[in-house]
Amino acid sequence: MTRPQLDEMNCAIARTLDVIGDRWTGLILRDVSLGITRFDAIQRDLGISRRVLSERLATMVDHGILQRVAYQTAPARYDYFPTEKGADLGLVLLAMQAWGNRWLFDDEEVPLLLRHASCGNEVSPQIACPECGEELRPQDIVPVPGPGGVDDSAELTAALERWSQPGG
Amino acid sequence: MTRPQLDEMNCAIARTLDVIGDRWTGLILRDVSLGITRFDAIQRDLGISRRVLSERLATMVDHGILQRVAYQTAPARYDYFPTEKGADLGLVLLAMQAWGNRWLFDDEEVPLLLRHASCGNEVSPQIACPECGEELRPQDIVPVPGPGGVDDSAELTAALERWSQPGG
DNA sequence: CAAAGTGAGTTCCAAAATGGAACTCATAAG
DNA sequence: CTTATGAGTTCCATTTTGGAACTCACTTTG
Structure with missing residues (x-):
């Protein structure tokens, strides 16, 4: 390999x-x-x-x-x-840019801002839940096995089980 | 280098x-x-x-x-x-996961779904404009120079100028 | 008590990826 | 005829990687 x-x-x-x-x-x-x-x-x-x-x-x-x-x-x-497939990766790039602007530059040093063409505002994109509209923070998300079955490693299986436990 | x-x-x-x-x-x-x-x-x-x-x-x-x-x-x-800085990269990972689920797996083969804990729905995260709430697609976003000035390459300067032209 | 297991690395080597400079090939411009 | 443009390719020295083996400090099993 x-x-x-x-x-x-x-x-x-x-x-x-x-x-x-x-x-x-x-x-x-x-x-x-x-x-x-x-x-x-x-x-x-x-x-x-x-x-x-x-x-x-x-x-x-x-x-x-x-x-x-x-x-x-x-x-x-x-x-x-x-x-289209490549343009769709734009979301990944936007997320990187938002993170970089926040964590790797001082506010007054940010080189490039993003403006939403239709509303004209500068934005730092947030991910929203398309169902309830709330802001989606990574810590609000739980991973659940999908239809593709799980032939995962023992490590991942154990970790996923921990998520479905009470304290998860 | x-x-x-x-x-x-x-x-x-x-x-x-x-x-x-x-x-x-x-x-x-x-x-x-x-x-x-x-x-x-x-x-x-x-x-x-x-x-x-x-x-x-x-x-x-x-x-x-x-x-x-x-x-x-x-x-x-x-x-x-x-x-916190690392957890904040979760948005980048979510965007990657959403893209991968969409473009690299058949629907019935998706290994892991994301569930929004507070509303209980499975989600494929969308980026939303925090100002107007609309879904933010990469093509709706225009880059504008930020406060950090632009000591960019000639290539980028020319490209940014093209964005601000009528046909942009 | 000896042997095997666990956990977090480190060491070493061969194979693969990279940077960078020079080269190619076709055509256009001065 | 010389230089420039554009899209690469070739070559070499340096870096990075995969992978297996080794270390070191315990803990568990027999």
């Missing part, structure tokens, strides 16, 4: 990390979403090695989160755009 | 990725949050190399997202718990 087989783990977080769990993929997606869509522009903006950028773009296309669109032929030149 | 200096980039996502941007940190935090709090238990659950786990736990403590608490001395043995 060379890289860990995260994509075969029975866990949505593990499989998601198989797609975006490295230092560059998230930043490439950010650039592409902001409109920095070409190889050289991304390379200059991030300072990433061309070798790694080339390989990352290819796996992102493989994973279906980016699409590669020629804007000219002879010589072939390309833009990269997020697919 | 050995590792890329993401933590010095003027970008909240980059700095956040400096903290959690690898294949293991998110999963370790998941385990610890679920109640798998000890070295050997995490190692068995994830199948991570002991060498890497040891190093990751140390940097997570350095970054202030985990705390290491002795539950016995002689020999010293430890639990790891999320700090």
Whole structure:
């Protein structure tokens, strides 16, 4: 086993990390979403090695989160755009940005704010419960086994049982 | 420059990725949050190399997202718990889980659902605008420069200008 | 009392991933 | 004819990783 087989783990977080769990993929997606869509522009903006950028773009296309669109032929030149699947990762990026703004910058040093286009307000996104509308804090959430059954490790099984105990 | 200096980039996502941007940190935090709090238990659950786990736990403590608490001395043995800063990363993990459940599993194969404790419903978290309450989709958000000024790359400056143009 | 088990690491090596610079190839611009 | 642009690829030295074995301080089992 060379890289860990995260994509075969029975866990949505593990499989998601198989797609975006490295230092560059998230930043490439950010650039592409902001409109920095070409190889050289991304390379200059991030300072990433061309070798790694080339390989990352290819796996992102493989994973279906980016699409590669020629804007000219002879010589072939390309833009990269997020697919729907890739754009949907925007929520993950937003959550990272909100966390980074809160914990890694002083208030007056925050480099980029997020504005909700339809209401015009600056926002630090909160996750809300789509059922009751309340703010959803991580500590308000309990994990419950899904329909996919649980062929989990002994450790996880034990941990999940602890959640369903009274004191959980 | 050995590792890329993401933590010095003027970008909240980059700095956040400096903290959690690898294949293991998110999963370790998941385990610890679920109640798998000890070295050997995490190692068995994830199948991570002991060498890497040891190093990751140390940097997570350095970054202030985990705390290491002795539950016995002689020999010293430890639990790891999320700090407030670490627990706050839960939103990022929730967003990853929601994305993974949606895009990487068939409906009937989803291994773990999330239940909102106070309302009892299963949820796939949505990000909501705290100002107007509407669901916040990534495409509804425009980036605007924050108080920290922008000593950005030419690429990013150009991209941000494009956002504020009519067609943006 | 000896042997085996538990828990949290550390040490070592081979294999894989990375950064960075130089190179390629096609075409356009001066 | 020289330089520039854009999207890569090739090569090498350095880092990071996986994995197995080892350590050290007890505790439990027989």
